[in-house]
Amino acid sequence: ENNIGTLAVSRLDEALALRENGIDTAILLLSPPFDERSAELCVTNEIIATVDSLATAKLLDNAAQGKKVSAHIMLDTGFARFGFMPGEEDDIITAVRECKNISFEGIYSHFYNAFSADPSSVKLQVGRFTKTVETIEKAGVTGLKKHICSSAGAVKYPEYHFDAVRLGSALLGRVVAASSV
Numbered sequence: 718e719n720n721i722g723t724l725a726v727s728r729l730d731e732a733l734a735l736r737e738n739g740i741d742t743a744i745l746l747l748s749p750p751f752d753e754r755s756a757e758l759c760v761t762n763e764i765i766a767t768v769d770s771l772a773t774a775k776l777l778d779n780a781a782q783g784k785k786v787s788a789h790i791m792l793d794t795g796f797a798r799f800g801f802m803p804g805e806e807d808d809i810i811t812a813v814r815e816c817k818n819i820s821f822e823g824i825y826s827h828f829y830n831a832f833s834a835d836p837s838s839v840k841l842q843v844g845r846f847t848k849t850v851e852t853i854e855k856a857g858v859t860g861l862k863k864h865i866c867s868s869a870g871a872v873k874y875p876e877y878h879f880d881a882v883r884l885g886s887a888l889l890g891r892v893v894a895a896s897s898v
Contacts (some may be wrong), residue, residue, distance in 0.1 A: 723765070725883050725888040729755050732764045743821075745789060747883075749773045749799060754829045756780035765822065769799040774812035774819065779816035789823035790848055790861065794842040803845050806852045810880035813858045823862035823881075824850060839870070843877055 724741040727731045732744045745765040748757040750756040750773065757780045759766040765787040767775045777786060790809055793800030801809055813821050826846045830838040863879035875887055 723881075725885065729764075733758065733827050733885075735763060736764075737760045740758055743787075747791075747827075749791065750777060750780075752776075753780060760786045763787075765789060766819075768812060768819070768821070769793075769801060770771070771808040771812050774816045778816035778818045783818065785818060785819045787822050789825055790821060792824065792826040792846055794826040794845040794849075795838065796827045798827075800826065801849075803849060805848055806856070809849075809853050810856045813853075814855055821858075821861060823864065824853075825864045828865065828866060828870045831867065831873060835856060836874075839874060 721742070723745055724735065724740070725745040725747055726735070726862060727747050729746055729748070729750070732746050735742075735744055743765060746759060746767055749767045749769040750759055753776065756766070756777045758764070759777065760781050766777050766789075768777060768788045769791040774788075777788060780786070788868055790812075792798035793802050794853060812819075828842055829838055833839075843865065846863075850861075862881055864881040864883060865879060866874060866882040868882075868884050870877060871884055
């Protein structure tokens, strides 16, 4: 209803609840599948998975069993939750080239400090993100939708919108204070 092309959720149970309630819009799961069952649920429910390591890519590829599953690559540029680390570009390239059941559609990261008045951490993360993207693009991994801004980043850093932004909190009215920080 709000002209949103893709929904993003943090947990698999949130994505499954949307599917169970008839939501057929694309859903990006912002956490990787950690076991075979969660990978299978991503495949069978057509949930866009997050791939944060070569091991996760292989898990998802095996779970697909000849079906295509969509995925976005997660980079850890400083948030320290999960994601390919800077310097693991060879693993990203290997995942894209070897996992034939995965359609890699995007690559993203997440600012850990977008609300701060000091933009240095955001600039550092964007530098890591763009360097990694440039490296894998030079190796032939191209056409990935790039995104790094959640609501606070989208409000404060329009220059880093790339191809998409994740506006969950903003759509709920929770980042008004962020625009004045």
